[in-house]
Amino acid sequence: MAPPPHLLWVTSRPTKLSPEDWIEWYNQDHLGALIDTKSVTNGALFQEVPLDPNAKHDKPFLALYQTEFADATRSDEFLNTKQPDSKVLERLDLSQNALEHGEFDARNYELIQDYDPNGVGNILVPVVLTVEMSTTDPAGFDDWYRKEHLPMLSKAPTWKRTLRYKAGPKAELASSEQPPYLAMYFFEDLAKASASPEAAAANETELTKKYLAECKPPAVARAWRLIGKERW
Template sequence: MPPAPYLLHVNSRPTLVSAPTWKKFYLEEHLPELINTGTSKTAALYEEIDLPGDRDTGSQRRWLAIYQTDFAEPLKSENAKNLTWTSEILSEGGKHTDVSIEHFDVDTRNYELIQTYNPKGVGEAPAPEILTAEMHPNDAVDFDNWYREEHLQKLSKLPGYRRTLRYKLGPKTHLTKGDVVPAFLAMHEIDDVVKALEGKELEETNGTEWTKKVLADCNIFFARGWKLVGTAGY
């Protein structure tokens, strides 16, 4: 089964509750509710891992929830109207409480799938780790050609590489942060991100003239690593 045509990407950090409580809320309440209402087909929660070298994104949001969905704007879909937006877990006292913006700092984005690169024919099981690349090129055509004609083939040589899903930014949500949001997102599924980035294969991948040209052309480039915490809908 191919991946869904759209992605809801939610990068967050808790502000009123502890990290363990935030994780419990996602895994036991929030992810299952988006699946049960049909807002999302599958969902996965990842926690950020530190990458080698200086890769500061300026973000303290170290949790990433990704929802495969059939809707370009899933939170505006009819299905989403059935979301309760209440939680027993976030109250940390066993009573229902409304899930409000006070509980978290969040950046929520809609994306549309533009390419699936799957040379090994892996299935839809969630990857144990992912490397995300957010990029905002000046020359979108050259950027796309670089990915399709060179970059993905070289990335596939990294140890533990599985596949890549590439997306373009969709309609903004009321929780999308920033005046300029990177137009493109790539999710590289890898068994062990740090091991892959420390291998000699990365030098060859990033050392081509085309790669240097594309990176120099990008106004924004954030690379972040994530480790799987839990899923729903798989």
């Protein structure tokens, strides 16, 4: 099954809740409530697995929502539907306005490639790798991905599929500069795939080096462990 044409990406950091309560709020209350507005199709929650101990990312949680809308939180479906009160926030004696209890950074993306030659469908895996990039040569960049990089990388062990996106409308909760391109790589075992000669070969071609070198600011790769999902 093909994924919906748009993606809402939201990274976050709790400020008044413990990480455990934040996860509970997302999984028990928020994911399902947002889906029930019909502004998004499904939802999943991830927690970062650091790839580089020196990298500084201040929002370790990622919620992903596939959606039919280019800007889901400005859709009529979202704006005209009252979401139920959160039982987790009520238990913690906190206001029902989640924006008061954490920091968020939201982005809208538009799907540009669903690379799924084996027909695995719209799956999730234990750990998802995301790579954010920019380019001064969009046509060549797209050609490299389609004709070289993904066909080579798909030979790595446990690879399942790759989704590629370009930036959509600026999201209401955007708090940082959005990279123009996002790739999401689905491996059953990211560590095994990353250590493979097939992955090394895909990442060491002249074109790969060219587009990584030209990427300003540098490409950002992050790994995310799946910790919750609704209707995915």
